[in-house]
Structure formats: structure tokens, C-alpha cells
Amino acid sequence: MPAPRPEGDHHALAAHEVVLLLGTDVEHGLTEADAADRLRRFGPNLLPRATQGGVFRRLLRQFHNPLIYVLIGAGVVTLLLAEYVDSAVIFGVVVVNAVVGFLQESRAEAALDALRAMVRTEARLVRGGRQRRVPSTEVVPGDLVLVEAGEKVPADLRLVHAAELRADESALTGESLPVRKDELVVPAETPVADRRNLLYSGTLLTGGSAAGVVVATGAETELGRIHRLVGGARVLDTPLTVQLARFSRLLTVAILVLAAVTFGIGLLRGQDAGQTFTAAVALAVGAIPEGLPAAVTITLAIGVSRMARRRAVVRRLPAVETLGSTTVICTDKTGTLTENQMTVQLLWTPQGRYEVTGAGYTPTGEIRDADGGPAPTGVGALRWSLLAGVACNDARLDEQDGRWAVLGDPTEGAMLVVGAKVGLSRHRVAEELPRLAAVPFTSERQYMATLHDRREDGRVVLVKGAVERVVEWSAAALREDGSTGPLDVEAVLAAAHELAADGLRVLATAMRPVGPADGLVEEELPGRLVFTGLHAMLDPPRAAAAAAVRSCQRAGVAVKMITGDHRATATAIAGRLGLLRDAPGPGDVLTGTDLATLPAAELPAAVRQASVFARVSPEQKLRLVEALQAAGQVVAMTGDGVNDAPALRQANIGVAMGRSGTEVAKEAADIVLTDDDFATIESAVEEGRGVFANLTKFITWTLPTNAAEGMVILVAIVLGTVLPILPSQILWINMTTAVALGLTLAFEPKEPGIMDRPPRDPKQPLLTAALVVRVLLVSALLVVGAWGLFEWELNAGSELAQARTAAVNLFVVVMAGYLFSCRSLTRSPWRLGLFSNRWLIVGVLAQALAQLALTYLPVLNDLFRTAPISGTTWLRIFGIAALVSVVVALDKRLGWFGRRLG
Template identity: 35%
Template sequence: MKDDQGKAQIYAQKDLTELFQELASSPTGLTAQVAADRLQKNGLNTIQKIKRQPEWQNFLKNFISLMACLLWVSGLIAIFSGTTELGIAIWCVNVINGLFSYYQQHAAQKATDSMLKMLPNYTQVIRDGKQQQIDASQIVVGDVFLLSAGDSIPADARLLETNSLQIDESALTGESVPATKDAVYQGSDSDQLSVNNLVYAGTSAVNGSAKAIVFATGMQTEFGKIAQLTHQQKKTISPLQLELNRLTKQLSIIALSIGAAFFVASIFFVHYPPAQAFIFALGMIVAFIPEGLLPTVTLSLAQGVRRMAQKHALVKELNSIETLGEATVICSDKTGTLTQNQMTINHLWTPEHDYQLTGEGYEVNGQIMLDQQSADLTDPDLQQMLKIMALDNDAKLQTSFDQQGQTLGTPTERALLIAALKSKLNLQQLAEKLPKLQTFPFDSIRKRMSTVHQLGSQWQLVLVKGALSETLPLCSQIQLNGQVKSLTTELRQQILAANAQYAAQGLRSLCLAYKKISSSQQQLDLTEAESNLIFVGLAVMMDPPRPEVYQAVQKCHQAKIKIIMVTGDSPLTAKAVAVKIGITGPNPRVVTGEQLEKMSATQLKEVLKGDVIFARVAPEHKYRIVSSLQQCGHVVASTGDGVNDAPALKKADIGVAMGKLGTDVAKDAADMILTDDNFASIVAAIEEGRAVYSNIQKFLLYILNSNVPEAFPSALFLFSGGLIPLPLTVMQILTVDLGTDMLPALGLGAERAEPDVMQKPPRSRQSHLLKKSLIWRAFGWYGLLASLISTFAYFYTNYVSGWPNKALAANGSVYLEATTMTLAAIVFCQIAAVLNCRTENMSVFKIGLFSNHQIWIGIIFEILLLNILIYLPFLQGIFNTTAIGLKEWLFLVAIPIPIFLLEELRKLINRHWQRT
């Protein structure tokens, strides 16, 4: 890229005659024919999107994940074991889940594509010697185009003519202050982007006008080069998918181990023939495979995506929302992400007063809110400052300011104009009273702008605003309380001290000055206008933080999530904003891009451990920071809106782009887009992501605990040598897994985040879904209770029928009733289990017993399904069930109550231990 930068520098320094020869063009532009030929040869002026997989591959991958493959095999096993209907049912679950996953991702991608708008639509060019409007995609090298305030720049170009041109280059550089541009080359730093007579695609003109000639289009622009760097970065597999793959392997080992144990036991204890033992073992393997895992994960992610869409966050990949829940670090841009990307006047300072304006958000999306402010409008010094701010200004009102209006101009001039309007200054009357005669535009050398106005018949009024370092030396007098006095050394020191104090807070000061001269000379030259000035005061401004960002940052700290500001803005401003909104402590380390380049990998990793801010960084710097954090074991979320952010967005575990101010390249590279550009939405996404992971664990707990009472009756049968008839058939086991358990389990996937989810640190990468505490609760607590209760139901039914005085029935009506009661008892134990699984330690009553309607719909469904299996004659034969009476139903209905209350007691004891 350095070679390309050198080429651009050559274009910047060339004589115009040579430039036109080099680009085979002229001051009157290209002919239509030449432009058409070049378009045919070089292609459209567009930025290529990241190449996506073919749609059929996106569709197919939803059916070939490790868990999906396990379900395909499970269905095949079920068919070979003689339960064809259940095998087909398992396959149907897999197909439905795959279709649902594809639909969710396809819908998210369509919503994203509708947001992406590539480059400006139209540009004014000169072709065949005439000005004409063309689609920006038709621009070619050598085209001469025109710019005015508000226009987007369609390609990289060399300026030919300028008039007070200022360019917002924040999309490329991250710098919030517009760059002043001029057609005359004035040299530059080593950075190509600092060249004063070059403009770049993806930026926009905020003030003035210009004519320029194109030297790079499409992917050859700076915009395109960064996009290309983004395309080369491959996205890694998500942490959730890695964890699901690990879980699938673990559950497969468990299922195969249990199947092998039951195969051996059925041969040695029951003396089954190997073929019959194999079929029995296959049934147990299928029973221990969680067929509902994929639907639950997909539903949980999809519902999280929908909830995030309601909170203005568009998730492009389902897994992304869970990944954000694991984030340990957020690398955040400043301009437009943490701040509002609009300058605001918050102090008007004179040696006598420091007026702090109220209502930092008095301009919202360009709408001027004319509320009152806390300044003394009778102060003559303040009146003079407001007059300079309003008249020495190129910003324009687009509509009447009687109620509301919109401004057009540079952020600085818009801020000055709006502050003047807040004081109820009548701009129209003031302009009529003091008509403008001359303008000396702002330039980067003088760092000042001056205007000359007619003051009565005998006087002219010169108004000046500019950088204090360049303007104060031109002042020989000062206005104090309306009186003009000599500007003493002591007063100069007071002014400089005030400026230094504001600078330490990251605020930017503009010096306001004026003078009156005789109107005998009609035209003033620049030197005469900007000399012997009268200092009035300082207009102090900054790009204010978003109001909601303070609480969002606080929540991140509570959740043990580190925020690192990575910005192209100045170190002083970056530090002030970071400290103000609480990202860092009062004394963070500020590392510039230049310092970062000199750091070794080890030094950078050491710096990242503490409070640190990165300022004046280039695209490759942000990419390196994200990479280093990942090497340290962090899960990194990277936010951004500019082209310069795109490589880091793609490299990060989850990239978060801004939907309103974000560039197309950033949106294309990101995993999630904030449609309201609200940093607080990231915190909401983290909460949703943590809820998704928690819900998957709740689902696992729920389905694993049912495996224990399903396996326990078979163990009794095997280890009794067949003396205890099989209390639960394979068909009944699969009925629980694929029938009664399915909807309540899906209801757990819809559970909202627990209230304390953001009070915990991010989960460790060493912490897995199937952890020891979960296994203990599933097998040693919930599973054990359910096993004891269901086994009791089996033996009690036989006891009522005469056992132990007569042998346990191996067939007949008593056996059917006993197995039916065993099945029904497990189902009612699962009703209590699904309610208990809703929280880890918090009381279910605190989140609301009936707050999750989907779980209760699932409970109603499983009771209805159980009744259908028990009372429909043609299903009784398939599932080995029979009708039961009222006494049995009273026993069943009573089962969930003690289980639920026992679990509430356990959670209460746990909470007490945690507090002590």
C-alpha cells in the first residue's frame, strides 16, 4: 500500500499540465466516448462486497453440523432397531431445525443487504465540455467533477479549484474535525491522507465548493484498498459452534458408553441373544441422544435475534449474538460511536465570566431545539461574542428558525451558529443591520476566518474567529464589560491559562475577536483586516458523548467487560472523553499509532493489561490490537463505522458496525449492525447473548435429568436378571425424548435473561456447557428424585395388584398399568424439572412463575399428549399403555409440588451460603 501512497503523492505534486497528460484528460473533462471506453476497460466505480458462499452451500451447512450428523445416524439406528416411525420423526426434527436456521440467517442477511448503499448515487461531472449529472458508479479515471457542501466524494481525486472547501474524512481517518483542502499543494506529513489537495472516496464535503479530477476509482481507491484488506480476512468458527461440537462429542461418548454397557448387561444378566441385545442397546443409544438440542439452540438464538431487532440491533449470523455474550473486551471507536459526531458549544468564556451552556443535546440529528440557556444575555461581551459566532460563519439554516431548523456546514460552524440561535438571536435582523462586504475564508495556514461588515455609514466591522495560537498574537486590545482596554501581559496569561485548562479536558477553543475601521477604504486586504484586533472571548466546544453511553459503560464494568477506546482522534481529546464517560480511571495510558508501531508483540500485550487508550491510529493498528487481545485469550467485540474499522471488524470475534453513520464496507464486514448507532445497544446484546448460553445450559439440565429415570428402570430389569419386568419400554423412553419433553425444552430456550446476568463476569473459555455442577444437578439431584418417584409408581401399582405375594407381572393389564404409571410419573417429574430449570439460584417466584408462557404451553401439551397415548386404543398397543383411574391421576398431579418446593429450598440455601 505504501507504493500506492507514493503514487497518490505524485499526483498531488504534479504540475496541472503534466497531471492532465498523465490522466489523458483536460480541464473540460473527458468525452463521452472516452469515458465509455474506460468504463468498459476498468469496470464500475463500486466497492466489491465480501464474496459470499453460494446460497446452496449456506442452505446445506444447516444440515451437516456435527449434531445434525449425529441425528441423521440416530434416525438410521432407530429404523434398524425396528422403530421406523421414531427414526423418521428424528429425521423430521433435523429437517425442520435446518430449515428454521436457514430461514433466520437468510432473513437477517436480506435485512442487512437492504441497508447497504454503495457510494453516492449521482455526481456532477464535466463531459464533452458540459456539466451533466451521472450515476457515481459511471465515474472513470480522468473525469472532472464538481463538489459543493453536502456532496459525497465518489472517487479519489486531485483538486483543481477550491472555495473554502472542508472535507469530513472521519470515515477514513477517525478524525472528527473536518480537513481544510486547497488546490495548491502545501506539502504533507508521511501520511498520504494528510495531503491537502487530495480528496477520497467515501468522504464528504461539509463546506465550500471545488472542482477535481479523478485518479482512482472502485477498488483502487483508499476506500477500496481497505475493503480489500477486509475481504482477505477469514472469519473463524464461532465460540458457540466450537462448544456445541465439543458437547456433541461428549454426549455421543456418553450415549455409546451406555449403549455398550446395556448391550453387555443384557447378554450376561438377561441372557438375550446378541441380535436382541444389540437392538435393545440401540434403543438406549437413541434415548440418550438429545434430539431437541439443535431446535432449542436455534430457537433460543432466533428469539434473541428478534429481541435485539426490537432494540435496534441487526444480527447477521445467529451464533453472533451468543458470541457477544462471551465478550471480555470491547474495542470501541470514539467518533460517532461513543460520541454524537457533532461539535457542541458548552462554554463561552471571557476574562470576567465563564458561561456554561445547558443542554448538550440541543441539536439532535440537525434539529435545532430553541430552549433557553443559562447565560446573562445583557452582558455586552457575551453579546459581541454571539454576534461574531453568527456572522463570521458560513453555516446555513435550511428552514426557518422560528421553531426548528436544520443547519448545513462544518461541525464547528454549525455549533457556533446553533449556540447563537439558542440565545434567541435574530439572525435575519442582524444580517440586515450588518451586511457582509468581504470574506477571508478559513485556511489551514492562517487557521482563521474573517468577515467584513458595513457598520452604519462611516464604519466597517471586521469579525475574526480562529485558533488561539494564531489569533491572539494579532490582538492588541481586549473588551472587558463593554469597554475596550489594552491587552496586558497578565490578561494574555489569563487567556492562555483558560485555554490550557479547557485543552486538558479535551475541549477545543476558538478565539473570537473584532475591530472597527473607517469605511473610507472600500476593500480591505487580508493583512489590514487581521491586525490590531480586539479580543473578546473564547468559544469552547467538543464532540459530546452520547447521553446513554454513561450507563452502558457502567454496565460493562459491572459485567467485568473491558472497554478500550481505539480512535483516530487526538490523544488529548480521546483521554478526556474516555475519562469523562468512565471507560478508564483518571490516569490512563495513551498510546499513539506512532508509539504502537515501535512496540513489540510482548510490549503491546503488557500495555493491554492496564487502562489504555489508543489515539491517532491507522487501520492496521486497530487490526493489530484486536489480534493481540485474541492471542491473550480474550473474546473481542470491535465497534466502528468507518472504512478504517472494517479489517478489525472482520478480525474480531464479533464486529459491530453503526447503521446510520457506518460505511458500507464496515457494515459488510460486521456481524451485527446497530441501526440507531447506539453504544447502549451493545450492552443489551451482551445481555441477550449471555441469556442464550444460559438457556442452552438450562435445556441440557432438563433433558439430561430425564435420562436418569429413563435408564433406571432398564437397569433394574437387567441387573435383576429379568425378574423385574421392564418398567419402561424403549418406545416409552423415546416418547419422553421426542414427545412430551420437546415443547417445554423449547420454552426454556425462550427464557429471558435473569436479573443478575450482568453482575457476573464473562464465562471462561475453559468453562463448558456440560460442566460438573450441571451433571451433578441432572444426575444426582433432579434425576435421582425422578428415578425414585417413577420407580415407586411402578412398584406401587404392582403392590396394589398383590405384589409381593405374587410375582411381578411381565404382561397383561397389571403390567400395562405399571408401565403407564412409570411413564406418567416421569412426565410429571419433568413438569417440576422444567420450572426448576428456569433459574440457577434465583427463586422462580422472583422472575414470575407464569412469566414464560411458552413453558406453560409446553406443559399443557405434554399432559394432553400423555392423555392421548393413554386413552386412544390404537396408540395403547404401540406405546404399551392403558387407561388409569382418578386415584392414579391424583397421585400424578401431586408429584411436581414437592419436587418444585425442594428445589426452591436448595436455591434458598445456596443464596444464603453465597451471601455469607
């Protein structure tokens, strides 16, 4: 047997050619021997498993950080110098950070496992002329597979026979409606979504039955192709991780250079090499913000908790901040912007147009006339149109756990729902008009007809179907009072055209009274039907989606719809949501065909202009995301289907739907929405901006301490004097203040107007020039204050340990005062309310108790070489701290030393 032909050929061949090509039999299938041989040749019907890093490799990755390298080096050096307390604290910091990172690492390859799970089903096939069931993993090319409604397709099949077959391919192609399938040949260039003679692995059949020959298994299926796209998509670093890495490298180089300069100056001054080296190590340890990795993790974790309360579950911690940095949201239509539930929006009869309220499959709402009053649903054309929609219907509407669902065709489900809104439930109509016979819908017929018993009134035929067919076969129209009159064909077709132009799917209904003994004869229907009305339906936008889109646009975040649906439907929904102008211009809406023919050089500009992309393939979704990223955009991609998985993984932030989303989409994403609502994305963007703001506040707060500690030691080396602060005391300051003081900024509420700002430029550094000036100002004040106090205490007769204790406490008190200033980088802290962040008050009190213990507890005096100080010394400490706070407040307001931040 030859190997299966390349993807894209089988749909363009006649069924008998495919059968011959694959060396099989359309009636008897393969023999067991052939099947076993092909299983050995082509392997099991599974997607390949990607190699994953082991646990040890994941753990090692946590140490891959320049700051961690410096900390490890400092720990080794202090250990060799017998500074055991310093060394233990340093290594403790390294281990804690590694453990936290290890526990938080996401399972990026789980998306591929979910894809494999999708094809692990049972298959019903014919081998050796006998039907049998086998695990789908044992299906091979050439197998003759039988499928019917409710079953999942085990492999890619070329249909050889189909009866009223409909397949839900939304997870694969994005098409919101079930696709009708048959065995007819289609052109070779037909896109995946329109290959009506192929069934794809992992999709679900919603109606009919079929037999098909397996043309692809495992990695060669359409699902396997997407699997390769997912595996090939790069998992990008988030803006936060990129900036933190850049910031860490710069800081590491600066610290090492400063430590080397310190050591060199000490040697040039003739100081003891060992003591000078210890001082250089102390400078390096002091300048490293040991609490930064933990602060980042905890701040992001708090953001995760806040997002969870707003129905967004975060799978990867950096994703919290990334969403706040987003400049473009590429959103799926079906299920995200819309309800993913077909809903009848309008009813039209020869007497008028009626609006239907309510959305989705929940049967609550009403039908209103043009004046907003209740429509006449009890008599005439409107009632019979509703009866036809309910009775001439094979779908079922069920309630499970408080949620309504349709079993069957969504369009038929929508007609059931609108009938139920006025009391015409399926059960009631079945009692009122028992069905006696039916003619099922086919693509050739373009209609469905049913015969019903009206008891003493004889029988009636009800019809629903394509507008053109029903109007062609109608000889009259039903009036509001139940009588018949002439049919205005032009008016009906004009109304249908107008509704279709708005992106609505339109079906027509009709009836025909017959005698009590008459049957349902198709040949008697043409020219004898009585037209009753039109049902116009749409998968409606979610209630909060339009407002959420406006909020994102106001925040400077562009929203682009990417969908597998048709152009007209996508355009109609986009117009309702405010994504398009009233009169879309050229280039505002692009289709997959447009993208395929677009030169690569023109793609960036076209993607930037367009707001709607319709009928696109998974590869094109991926290409769109890559084009936006190449233009410097931070892209958030939403989706729920298998076809969305590659783009979800490639995007800077992937957002999957928790309710309707496939497991593939969820595992490929960074964030999962538990309510599938676009409005939740807008809420998550707001939370993400708040998280980044709090991280910036923490860095702005912690860096002056580290810089000042390093400068204090550098000054001591230059002056040739003793160290005002010891390495163990520096570690005490860094670790206790980071936990008790700095981390309280993670709980800081979002500042007002955070969604009225434009997105942060991804290329903008963590610290702007104005913030660097602020950090340098506070550092300089700390250095001057600490040295001044240290010398004052020595000159006043204090012991060296007491003078050092005073300097340590000055650092902590100044940082506590500066903490209140950092609650807002632009506003006065008093405008925010003193108790709006209660954790900050708790942290300051906890730090105060820790300082008192460091100063007065003998065990800590011995461990950290501190000593009790007098009340007069405390007064000097608070006086200097107050002066620093005043200078910082005035600079914030007047911008003395640099540009104002506001």
C-alpha cells in the first residue's frame, strides 16, 4: 500500500479513487492481517509525545538568574571567611526563592497531552466484512469507519456514504454552526472549513450517519497538524520577566563593578586585604535586593487571588502582569464575545416585524410588536410560524443543573426556545399537534416537512426551510386573523435580504391544511403552501461585551476579532460591539482568503488596520499574532477551540474559556475565564495594571536601601574607617524590611483612573528616568544621614556597636517613612487614606517590634553585634527620618531633582 497522500489531496478525489489509492474495500474494509501490517507501518493513532524536562532540570532553572549567581558567590565567600550567620542567611534566601519558583512553574507541555487525549476514543469499523469496535489507537489508514450522531470522529475520514450528516467542527475551524457533510468532490484549493467530504479527528457528529475511509491517523491528521503548530509555537517571556532579567543583569554588573572598585581602593590605601575583601563582599550583599524575587512572586500571587475573585484563573504567575501590559486583544467571537447559543432575534410575518427579547437557550423573554407591546402570538400567521418552528423540529431543549442546553441542530434549538418563551413548549405542541409523518431536511431539498393531527380540524402540514424554497412553493400568505390572502413575494424576499445583510440566519415557515385522511406527499407541496413568516437568528453578543470593548479601547488597548465564521456574521457582530464603524471601509474586515493572497510585506499594515478577521485557519491565527508581535505589540489571544491552541500559546498572554473551551485550549493558555465572558478580560487587564504598578512601587521603595548600603561601605573604604554597618546587619535590614514593610505594597488597592491611561510601552524600563532620580535622592539622603549619625554617636562617646545599631535603625525608620510615600508615585499618601491599606500599618508595627528586639535582646545583640541605644539616640533617628520624608514629599510635589512622575 502506498503511504497516505499529502494533506490537501483526498477531498479533491472521487471516493472510489481514494478507496483504490488506499488499497481498501468500500464494503468489506481491510482484512485483519492488512490492519495489523499497517499498524506496524504507520504506528498507533496517537499524537506524538514531546520530550519534557525532568524535575531536576526544572529545579535548576530556578537558579538561572544573575542576582542569584551573585548571592551564591557571596554565600560561598562568607562561608570561607567563617561568617557562618551571613552565609546561612544568604543561602536561605537562595533556597526559598528556588522553592517558590519551582512550585509555581507552569506545565507548558500539558497542551500536547490534552490533544492526545482527544483522540482516545472507540471506533466502530468494518474489517473482513464484519462490524467491530476497536480502540481508536488501532485505527489505520484504509480502515472503513462507521459513524453516527453523538459520536466523536476517531481519525480523518474521506466520506464514501453520508445520510443527513452534520458535524460540529467549531473546536477545529471556529465555525459556530454544524457543517453539513456529503461525499461529493470539492476543488483542491477548498479551505479546511469547507471540505464537506472530509470528517476530522476529534470533531463531534450532531446528526445523521456515514461511512468513511481513514485517510490520516495520528500526527498526519488535521488535529496532528495543529499539534505541530502548538509544539512549534514559542512560549514567549512576558514583558515583566524580560524587564526583570534586563534589570537584574544591569544591577549585577553595577554591583560587581562597585565591589571591585571598593576592593581596589582598599588595596591602594594599604588596608588589610582580608578586611577589604570582606567589605567588598558586604557591599555586594548589601546592594543586592534579596527580597525582590520573593516580592515579585507574592505580588503576582496576590494578583492571582484578586483575578480569581473576578472569575479569571491564572495558570502562570507572570501572566498577571502581562495582561496589564497588553496593547492588543485578539478575541475569538463564538463563546467569548457572543453567547455561543443561537437565538431568534426577530420574527417577520406579512403583517409586521416582531422583536424577541432574551438571549441564549434559556426560555425567558417575550415577543414585542413595533410599538413595544406584546405581539399577537395566539392567532394567525405569527402563531403558526411559531408552531412550525417547534413542531417541524428534531432538536431537544433540556435543563441540567440550572443550565439550558440544546441537543441537536442549534438553529432548530433556537426555534424551540422562541416558542417556549410564549408557552409553546415542545411537549405542549406535541400534545396539541401530534406528529404523524416527516420529510427530513437535506441540502438538496432545502426544507423539512411534518404532518400533524389536528383532530376535529383535520390534519396540517408544517414546513420550515430556506427562504427561496418556501416562498417558491407558497401560493398564499396567512393573515393575522387566520385567513389567507395573496403573498407579496417581493416583500418577503426583501425582508429576508435585509435580515441576512445584518448577519442573521433566516429560515422561512409555512403550513398547509389537509384532510383528515391525507398523508404527507412531497409532490403535493409545491405551489400549495401558505406562507406564515420568517425566523431571523444570531449567536448574540454577550450583555457586557460591548461595554468591555469600549473600556479596553478607552484604555488604549486595541480589540481585534478573529473568527472562523463567515464574513457577514462576523461583520454584524463586530458592528454591534463597536469594533467597526457604521460603514466599514476597505481593509477593516479581512477574510482568510484575503490573508492568503496578501504579500508578506503588506501584512503588518493590513493587520494594524483591520478590526475583524473572518474565516481564518489556525495557521493564519498564528500568523496574525506573530505579525502583531513583530510590530512590538503585547498580544493577548482568547479562544476556546483546538484551532485556537497554537495562537494561544504563541501570544504573550493566552486566555481560554473555562466553560465552553476544550482542554487543549485551557492547557495552552495562561489564564482561564470561568465565565467565558469578554468582560472578565477587561477586569483582568485592570488587575494586571494594578499588579505592575505595585511592583514598580516596591522596586522604587527597596532600591534606595540597597544602593545606600553599598555606598555607605564604599565611603568607609575610601575614608579608611571602620564599617558603619556589618554584612549581617545589612542582611537583617534587607530581609526584615522586605517582608514586613515592602510586601505590604502588594496589597495596595488600585489607584483611581488606572484604566484611563494608555498601555505601558513594552520597551519602557522598569524604572523611568524620573524614578531613577527619586531612588538616587533617597539613597543620597540615607548615606548622609547614616554616616552623620554614626559619627555623631562615636563623637558623643557611644561604643562602636551602639553607633552601628543607631545606623541600622536609621535605615529602617527612614524606609518605613518612605514606604508611605511609595504608596503612590504621583499622589500624596494622605489622599489615599491612611487605613486604605491596613496591611501597611500592621507591617510597620511588626518591623518596630523587630527593631526593638534587635536593639535590646541580648541573644540578637550577640548574633548581629548590636547594642542597646539611648532615648536621645532614638530622637536623633526620628528627626533625621522626618527630614528625609519632608524632602521626598517636596520633590514629589515640585520636581526639584527631576521630572515629576505625574
